[in-house]
Amino acid sequence: MxxxxxxxxxxxxxxxxxxxxxxxxxxxxxxxxxxxxxxxxxxxxxxxxxxxxxxxxxxxxxxxxxxxxxxxxxxxxxxxxxxxxxxxxxxxxxxxxxxxxxxxxxxxxxxxxxxxQPIYEWIGGRYHESFPVTHVLSIGEPNHMAQEALEQMKRGYTAVKMKVGVDVQTDVARVKAVREAVGNDVPIRVDVNQGWVNAANTVQAMRLLEPYGIDWVEQPVKADDFEGILEVKQKISVPLMMDEGLKDVHDMRRLTMMQAAHKANIKLMKCGGIYPAKKLVHMAEMSGIECQIGSMVESSIASSAGFHVAFSSKIVKTVELTGPLRFGKDVGNLSYDLPIISLNDRSGLGIDxxxxxxxxxxxxxxxxxxxxxxxx
Structure with a gap:
């Protein structure tokens, strides 16, 4: 073959x-x-x-x-x-x-x-039966983000991830507005995409965000600033996730040796596909670091691939593969049963x-x- x-x-x-x-x-x-x-x-x-x-x-x-x-x-x-x-x-x-x-x-x-066979069957076998799908809010005005979050919770979503990273004060206003809209029981994850730049800004932001019960904060400092993200981890009480700073096995080795974050966001586009992603998952598991399979806003093709990694990996606790839900037109037919997703048992990626x-x-x-x- x-x-x-x-x-x-x-x-x-x-x-x-x-x-x-x-x-x-x-x-x-x-x-x-x-x-x-x-x-x-x-x-x-x-x-x-x-x-x-x-x-x-x-x-x-x-x-x-x-x-x-x-x-x-x-x-x-x-x-x-x-x-x-x-x-x-x-x-x-x-x-x-x-x-x-x-x-x-x-x-x-x-x-x-x-x-x-479905891919998940021969890269570890199916472990998870389904995952809840998190709604991702792109950056906008506080009231617009709050309204969108409330609408999506009414559709059945059970958690929200907020894109922030413009500046500390307006980001705090965004989180405050969303928390007030959805109530205290909805998990809110905050993804800064490096926008707070360094540990000093991040610590200031997280202290201002303490009243709003953040589930975790993702990549607040520059991608290659492992020392900065470790400093943040030592000074805040909210769990910390690394994303842009984690691409390959060398980054994962550094992350695990330094214990620089509590969680790792693994993306197939950052590491080279399914095969290297499974290597990263195993490395994280050996160090007790929980994983998420994240998205670069891909179509049904790469999103399906990410789900196969997630469904076959015990240490993967969350997924954010929502690209197909954002597209006006897609090339594939990955099916979501919102607010969850559960893969079929078709061979390969399982999509047409x-x-x-x-x-x-x-x-x-x-x-x-x-x-x-x-x-x-």
Whole structure:
């Protein structure tokens, strides 16, 4: 079962409303979809959602790396040889985790179809039956965020994650407004996306937020400031989650050795796919650090991949894979039963990809392998 052809599609997903975080506003979501075909006719799909601020990649650079380097490298390879495939990709180029994730996810989809098993069954077996889905609020005016939070709680959501990180005073006003709207029993998680910059600002903010019962605070300081996030952990009583600062096994080793945070937000786009994500999960579990499988606002393809990691991992306690819920149009049919999600038992990723929609949303595409390097 060797890889015969890899098709690369650069797409833009329409968002129902803009998505705003501390470092950027997204009016639509660029993504790169890969379609992998084996010599025996099996087809697997993968996805890369690059982020210049997090993974150091853009959609354009991802297409280029896939087209000219990584996809040609995989032609003729057995997709089941995941350790070897990742080793070869890492030898070929440092970093570019989203590009590698796209190929990793496609390999897993193919393997699952070959085995006629859902991915979660052979990467650990199903542990969780379902997960509650957290509603994510992008940055806005306090009253608008409060109104949206209240509306979503009425729809059945049981927890809310707030994007903040503009400045301490307005962020406190946002949290205050949301807490007053939803009441004291709804868990509120605060994601700063590095926006408070350093430990001093974060400690000040968290002291002002004490009356509002925050569930946890996520990545308040710059991504590479492990010493800063450790200082915050020592000075606040609210649990602390690391996100942008945690990409690969080297970051996880540093996190676990320093015990710099209570929780780890693992994202397939940051670490290179399903296979490396499971390695990070096991490392975290050995150190007693709870995990979340997070989102880079991916489609049904990469969101499904993240759910397979989550459902097969005991130490994963929460998920925030809500990209498909934000899209006006998606290429896949990942199904949510809000306010929870429970995966089906279909083989591979367990989703269907609508190739008509894929073509509609595609801005450029390439073929590597059969009809090699033909632009369409």
């Amino acid at each position: 060797n890889i015969q052809k890899i098709e690369i599609f650069s797409v833009r997903f329409p968002l129902k409303v803009p998505f705003i975080v501390s470092y950027h506003r997204y009016d639509d979501m660029p993504s790169v979809i890969v379609k992998m075909t084996t010599a025996c006719g099996l087809v697997g799909y993968g996805e890369a959602v690059a982020d210049e601020h997090v993974t150091g990649e853009s959609a354009e650079s991802t297409v280029s790396v896939l087209r000219h380097l990584l996809a040609p490298l995989l032609i003729g390879k057995n997709p089941m040889h995941l350790e070897h495939i990742h080793d070869e990709m890492d030898r070929a180029i440092r970093g570019v985790p989203a590009a590698k994730a796209a190929l990793d996810i496609a390999c897993h989809d193919v393997i699952g179809k070959k085995l006629n 990809v609508d190739e008509d929609v894929l073509r509609e949303l595609t801005t450029e595409s390439y073929v590597v392998g059969d009809e090699s390097h033909v632009a369409r």
